[in-house]
Amino acid sequence: MCGVPGPARASDPLPVHLSVTDRGSSNRTFDQIAEAIATFESSSEVNQFSSKYDYVTAGKAQFTPDEKAGYTLFRSSVTHCNECHRDGGPGEEPLFTDFTASNLGLPRNPAIPFYYEDKPDEQGYAANLSGPNWVDTGVGGFLLNAPRLSGVPNPNASWTNLASPFLGRFKVPTLRDVDKRPRPDFVRAYMHNGYLKSLKEVVHFYNTRDSLPTCGVGDPGEKVSCWPKAEYPQTMNRRQLGNLRLTDEEEDQIVSFLKTLTDGYLPAEK
Template sequence: MSMIRLSLLAGVMIGNCQPSPDKPPPEMPTPVTQLTPTELLGGKLFFDTNLSEPRGQSCAVCHGPEVGWTGPDELLNKLGSIYEGAVPGRFGNRKAPSSAYATPSPIFHLVDAQQGTFAGGNFWDGRATGEKLGNPAADQAQGPFLNPVEQNNPSAAAVVAKVCAGSYGSLFRSVYGEDICDATQVDKAYDGIALAIAAYEGSREVSAFTSKFDAYRAGHATLTDQELRGLRLFEDKAKCSNCHTSQPGPNGEPPLFTDYSYDNLGAPRNPLNPWYGQFEFNPLGRAWIDYGVADFLVTRPEWRQYARGNLGRQKVPTLRNVDKRPRPDFVKAYTHNGYFKSLKSIIHFYNTRDVLPVCLPENPGTPGADCWPPPEVGLNVNTQEMGNLGLTPEEEDALVAFLGTLSDGYFPP
């Protein structure tokens, strides 16, 4: 376990996710398939701890392969679920999503003008649209390097200089040309860094399609009775597949378990989110509300009119690797703010959100047993596909069992 420095910051428990001195930083796994030169370069960039300021934080610190390319620190997952940046004490505002299966996301676009619905892009709020580099995952890869609460580099030129001087500088030049490190090529080089990271994220090392479910689809594995029951519930009574599509793509591509749309689940705020204490970057403090994709839409004049109808909507994540963990009792965090700490709890929330009363000071109780806290954003809550599903405890367990079949790394006898 990494060294955790717990402290109080404006009444919020926070923890340090920097790799501790007695624990080496995450390393690039031994490739299970042959990577192209661009993919190999992207992997080296992804795991390089020298690309932050101060040095020490790679992409893998918040996107660990052992947990499905999301947050690998169990203690942080149990608390605010938001990971610390390169500068000690600086935290972002949302949980790190999985970086796997991100590259198929389409460029952010308006799906239905009448309904005001959107799809595509990257980040929970879609602001990495893909319009710049043609792939939202590549647009996203440029963000953390320059974000002061993440890797904190002062400029793209500073990142490029570190890459060109790094141990894989020759590989960088061989992929993009010998002149890529010239001072006049900074923009092209920075774009190349992002495109290489996206290529790695789309490689079979990261987006592997090696789950038990994939083996089942190929006729090489058999699901248990409980897992099969969970699959049937997933596609019918529980309505999961309405957004987490479980059917192959138009050309037979394996299911991605997301339609890359945006939805307001009615999730409560996470009171342990350290962002509430980041007054330098969040002057609203605990009054801050995460409006999701609406916060991005208001920055674009052509989409501003749709912002109110999208308040509280966050990107629908893939469910691939949703239960991947280094050991059965390892705690992962779920939803954009990490409020839920188990698949069972979030499924129970989907099932009973509108059945149990609201937890209020005058109506205290245990969340999930007696009541649920109110949604962080009360507008646009999805009441058509969740909230009162009528699932039995056994059916909830069956869904959990099925979701466990989506973890990569299953190799049948």
């Protein structure tokens, strides 16, 4: 089977031909793997809630003036951040996501190797026949196609019918630990495609997506004084972001606040 690259053929969707009993224990093992991962994910090892933000909320530490100003902006009707990255309401934990999906109008990230995997390899398999013209349609694409990259329509009609408003949308991620990194010089990659490399770039994008001009190819001002066009503009959110009219200092204050969401804060040492 390993000699035949690519997804299973439609005529033989389960190409590992197991007996009913073996199929059962295989499925059970995969379920157990999933349960083990879910148990780890919901454990206190992952969910520490030990960030400076948590200490401040518990009255055991204080924000700096910039962090406090950033938090106020984050919760304001100027930025709308808190409408998607919810920091809690009645009966809600501050998980910094509302578990919905949105299209922020991000550009494609041409540094992703997948765009160039359009030539068949030595076994005749090409991961992405559309090459550089491939468009990541996010949650909607997942609902339309299963398995996703094979282009085989999803057999679950109740999903397929829901797909179109979700094209180009991605899940709202938590912002907890959004500045966490293994070492100080480690460069983070933000958003679903890693196009933005720092929290400053992220906040600048929310602030100026629509107020700055569209970049030309190789424009030296990219990410600072211009933005490339959206990868999938059709469902782009134009109501809550794009032209927030924040000053450079206010952008920095929001970044200061986001950095307080990293677990492992040691109040005695600060």
